[in-house]
Amino acid sequence: MGRAPCCDKASVKKGPWAAEEDVVLRAYVAEHGTAGNWIALPRKIGLNRCGKSCRLRWLNYLRPNIRHGGFTDEEDRLICSLYASIGSRWSTIAAQLPGRTDNDVKNYWNTKLKRRLLGGGRRPIRYAQQPRLLLMSPTGGAASTALERMQLSVQRRLVGLQDTPGLPFYDNLWPAQQSLLSPAAGYSGFWSHIQTSTYPGRLNVQDHQHAWGSSGGGGTTPMSTSPTGETAVGVGSSSSTPAASSVTFDGDMEDEIEMLLQQIGCLEEEDSRLLIGSEAGSAGSWSSCSTPGVDSVFQGYVQGHGQ
DNA sequence: AAGGCTAGCAACCGCACCAGA
DNA sequence: CTCTGGTGCGGTTGCTAGCCT
Incomplete structure (x- = not known):
């Protein structure tokens, strides 16, 4: 038996956020903060959204000083290096990149960096004859x-x-x-x-x-x-x-x-x-x-x- | 021009963790 | 100590725009 869902998924709106919703959420958080309760927040401000969805929207898009796209070579190197050392701890990696979100870094890795590293010209795996690591x-x-x-x-x-x-x-x-x-x-x-x-x-x-x-x-x-x-x-x-x-x-x-x-x-x-x-x-x-x-x-x- | 394909990205889902009752 | 609610996180999905044939 699983735990109760955080909201009534059948009644809350899903999918892309409308500009008006962004305005409402941004205005409220700017004035009151999240008050430590994302679950209750949408009801307070009259948004028909799941609290988790509000949090995600704020963290990944509405929060001040967010940068999207335009990853620098230095950021590329840092992401690759950190991924190689600690794996897919996107929040940890993102914390090293000011203005970047874990979701952004994750998407960037999955769509660009990984492809760049493993992409074109891959050779088929051959099976070895001699002992190797x-x-x-x-x-x-x-x-x-x-x-x-x-x-x-x-x-x-x-x-x-x-x-x-x-x-x-x-x-x-x-x-x-x-x-x-x-x-x-x-x-x-x-x-x-x-x-x-x-x-x-x-x-x-x-x-x-x-x-x-x-x-x-x-x-x-x-x-x-x-x-x-x-x-x-x-x-x-x-x-x-x-x-x-x-x-x-x-x-x-x-x-x-x-x-x-x-x-x-x-x-x-x-x-x-x-x-x-x-x-x-x-x-x-x-x-x-x-x-x-x-x-x-x-x-x-x-x-x-x-x- | 149109249909198919692919890349990019926003958002959702579910699980784990943590704190407080 | 256990239960419950809230939060954080990583994986995945689905939509859209651009490109290709």
């Missing part, structure tokens, strides 16, 4: 899109992962990193974010959290090394030994990801090879990203979810 989904399948793999790569980089064959993922982290990322320490947001944004409906965070257990460490190994030498990176696999998918990505796909990462200006060429290839090497630092501020946003995001 596998970016695993929790169900054991490879991450299906270049974006997903890009996110996983960056996330892997962000937790300081290094390729050490035979060592489970979490055992491979520094103690400080383990405690930072441990759900036991209260930091579950990062993983739940990964679940919802990277693997909607496919990632079992609880399984992932189980990987630490109460004593931390052991159990599920979201990163594992397969018997064939393929290194699988996953988050919260429900299997203690994630089956290596038969799907791997050959040079073309790696080229594509490398290109994407280079396009958003976050990786030096040498670095991206370390990320994507199976060679051992240091994970580098996100602070080397050419877009200023991304590190601090990510750290803030981490801290915010750790409280």
Whole structure:
């Protein structure tokens, strides 16, 4: 049984806002503010609208100092960098862009940036003959899109992962990193974010959290090394030994990801090879990203979810 | 000129979280 | 502690204008 709807959807007006409605809403909010109750607001001012609709209209369109369109190159870079580091946290990303709304940023990403990054000239995925880094989904399948793999790569980089064959993922982290990322320490947001944004409906965070257990460490190994030498990176696999998918990505796909990462200006060429290839090497630092501020946003995001 | 297609964007939907009763 | 209402957020939908054939 679901909760009661916030309004009578059958009787409230839906669809595009009329200019008169905008005037009424803008005038009221300018004079009285929202008084902290959007649900009651439309009744007060005689608008036949849902309170949530009023709030959305105000936040995304009527609020002062809103900018629409005309995204600058700097904003493009910031959006791409933040998306790669924290995923589709549009409100967080929008907060870094004065005058931009989360809806605007989301639409801009979905219609322009994503297309620009992944658009024209995509090569078909070929199936590899040689062992390569596998970016695993929790169900054991490879991450299906270049974006997903890009996110996983960056996330892997962000937790300081290094390729050490035979060592489970979490055992491979520094103690400080383990405690930072441990759900036991209260930091579950990062993983739940990964679940919802990277693997909607496919990632079992609880399984992932189980990987630490109460004593931390052991159990599920979201990163594992397969018997064939393929290194699988996953988050919260429900299997203690994630089956290596038969799907791997050959040079073309790696080229594509490398290109994407280079396009958003976050990786030096040498670095991206370390990320994507199976060679051992240091994970580098996100602070080397050419877009200023991304590190601090990510750290803030981490801290915010750790409280 | 007309029909189909696509991109862009405003708005809706549903879920999660939080605070207060 | 539980319930309930309000809010915030991300994903999705649907409309419209412009482009293409």
